[in-house]
Each structure stands twice: as structure tokens, then as C-alpha cells.
Amino acid sequence: MFEKLCVGALMAFVFWHPESVNATEAVPVPLPQLPATFSGTLPCASCEGIQTSITLQADGTFFSRQLYEGQASPNQANDLGRWVMSHYGNIVVMQGQNSEQRYFRVKSADSLEMLDLEARSIFSILNYSLNRTSSAETLDLKLFPLNGLYRYFADSGRFTECASGLDLPVVTMGDNAKLENAYLRLRAEPGQALLATVYAHIKPAPPMEGQNSTPSLHPLRFENIAKGDCAPRLYSASLKDQFWTLVQLKGKPVVLPETGRAPGLMLHTDNSRLSGSGGCNQLLGSYSMDGRFVQLNMVAATRMACLSPGNVDAELIETLTQVKTWNILGQRMELYDQLGRLLARFEAR
Numbered sequence: 001m002f003e004k005l006c007v008g009a010l011m012a013f014v015f016w017h018p019e020s021v022n023a024t025e026a027v028p029v030p031l032p033q034l035p036a037t038f039s040g041t042l043p044c045a046s047c048e049g050i051q052t053s054i055t056l057q058a059d060g061t062f063f064s065r066q067l068y069e070g071q072a073s074p075n076q077a078n079d080l081g082r083w084v085m086s087h088y089g090n091i092v093v094m095q096g097q098n099s100e101q102r103y104f105r106v107k108s109a110d111s112l113e114m115l116d117l118e119a120r121s122i123f124s125i126l127n128y129s130l131n132r133t134s135s136a137e138t139l140d141l142k143l144f145p146l147n148g149l150y151r152y153f154a155d156s157g158r159f160t161e162c163a164s165g166l167d168l169p170v171v172t173m174g175d176n177a178k179l180e181n182a183y184l185r186l187r188a189e190p191g192q193a194l195l196a197t198v199y200a201h202i203k204p205a206p207p208m209e210g211q212n213s214t215p216s217l218h219p220l221r222f223e224n225i226a227k228g229d230c231a232p233r234l235y236s237a238s239l240k241d242q243f244w245t246l247v248q249l250k251g252k253p254v255v256l257p258e259t260g261r262a263p264g265l266m267l268h269t270d271n272s273r274l275s276g277s278g279g280c281n282q283l284l285g286s287y288s289m290d291g292r293f294v295q296l297n298m299v300a301a302t303r304m305a306c307l308s309p310g311n312v313d314a315e316l317i318e319t320l321t322q323v324k325t326w327n328i329l330g331q332r333m334e335l336y337d338q339l340g341r342l343l344a345r346f347e348a349r
Contacts, residue, residue, distance in 0.1 A: 037137045038131060039052065039054075041069075041127075043127070044069075049070075053130075061080070061083070064080075064096070066078070079143075080163060083234070085106075086119075087326075087328040088325075093236075095330070113130075114128040119329055141203075143199075146198050147230065149162070149230060153191040159196070159217045163233055168217040171205065202217055237330070242348050243264055245263070246312070251342070261279065263279040271286075272286050285298040295323070319335075322338075333345070
């Protein structure tokens, strides 16, 4: 639903903003005093505005609330997941219950600015800022569908939510009996984790004597449980010793082969060595770095003739000679030229 915030925003014009992530070395803007809630009303193309609050936790989790003003009920959307900072440019990357990532620039310790779905600035007369509130909100959300790994052991259930990784005790109310019984029928051994889907209320449990209140899961409605695992959750990938799969080259998507070598790069720590592929031929070279500035030097490439889809050997080699700066946003690496224009996008897979 966050696509409505930028794709259809009235009178919003989106341009590449090189200063945002890649032109010169940026001084990191900290986010002190976490947890912190940032709140405001964001533009909306199909409603009067979207009341939005995002709470960033110090453990790398976040939760958010949205209210679409002027729309008939249901007009609320809640989310829960993880957040990381970009390596440069002070961009908060968030990924919640769905697979869409959201991006906000840290303008100051007390202000976030929403970016578009490509992590670019939105130049508009409309206001895309969220400001820190006087106190942080408490995690108290109803979410559906909520996916997580459920396990029952020693007469108690626990639920590890997939997007955030939060490990929550399950309260014995609502559909807890259905969830527990379905788990006991399917598990192969005590304590085995199974993938469950529920409609749930995550809120603080009543505090025990002498203990602080902690979040717990109240299973309002049981949907399904099966053998399986959560999809990988958001993390901040390392630049080096990671194979980066090429997904976009000079603004065009790259067709990835179903089998064989995928186009991509790896920057090795040892001897500043570079290796990779354009989808057919093997690429070898070296690199040098100074902060966010990087120079890629290609010294050799095999010379096989390939006609398979996704073969971008020549174009990739030519593009790499133009690279001046880099950035990582979660599991996405971007390479830019000296004017800050995006040349290539990779994903850590």
C-alpha cells in the first residue's frame, strides 16, 4: 500500500538526486535515542492524506501504522519488519510483511523524508516528511496475515515472526487451542518449528511481578500451519566477498539465465581482486577504494562466443570503466558514474 504514497502522489516530480547517495562523502546523520516514533501526514493520490507513524527500534525492528483519510473502512494498514541504514547517504531501508522495500532519508535526528521506490528524492511542493514525536509508541498492532515459525515445548508456545525476527510468547486465548492442536498433529518431534499463518494482535503482556511488560502474540484467528521456513529477512550486505548478481544495467533490467552462470561481480578482500561474469565470459580484474569512491580495473576476460539471454559481457565491461562511487541499501548494491547517475544495480543472492 505504500506504493500509493509516491507512485500516485499529486504534483510530485521525481528526479535523480546525486547528492543524496553518491556524489561526495556524506557525514552520517545519527539516529540517537531509539526507540523513536516519526509521524506525519503523507500525500495520497486517492485519499485526503495518509496519517503515518513509523517506530524504529534499537534492535533493528520497526512497526508502522497508516490511516487513509477520507476512505471507507477498512482504511488502516499496519506493518512490522526490519530496518537497516544504507552504507552512504543516510537512508533508512525498511522491509515489512510484504516484499516491497521502503526508503526514508534521515534529514536530521528528528526528521525523516520519504523517498520513492528507487530510493530517490521526490521533488514536489507536497510534504513527504515525518517528524519525531515526544515519546516512542508501544508495539500494539493487529496484523493479518502474520507468518512465523511456531513451536510448542514445555507447555508453552512461541512464535518467531518472519519479517522482523521477533520471538514472541503466545498467549492462551482466541484461536490458541486450534494453533496448538494443529501443530501437535503435524510436528515430527518436540520443539520442531513449523510455519504458521495467523491473524494476531501483538501487544504487551501483563507484566509479571518484578518484571517489565514484553510484547506477546494473541492469536485471534488460526489460518494454517505447514512444514517450511521464513523467507530471508532484510539485512545489510557487505560489499566485499559477496557475489553480487546483476539485475539492472544502464536503466534496463537484466534477463537472468535459468541455468549456468549469472552475470555479476565479486570484490575479494585478498589482493583487491575482482572477479565476475557478464553471463557468459569470466571477468577478472582489480579494484581500489577510498571510502565511497571506487575504481574497477578489468585486466582479462575469456572469449567464448555466447548467444544466450542475459549475456551482457561487452556492455558490463564498458560500464565498469565509468564507475566512480558505490552504495549498498540492504541487499542491493548500486554503482554510479562521476555525475551520480546510476549505472548498474546488483542484488546479494
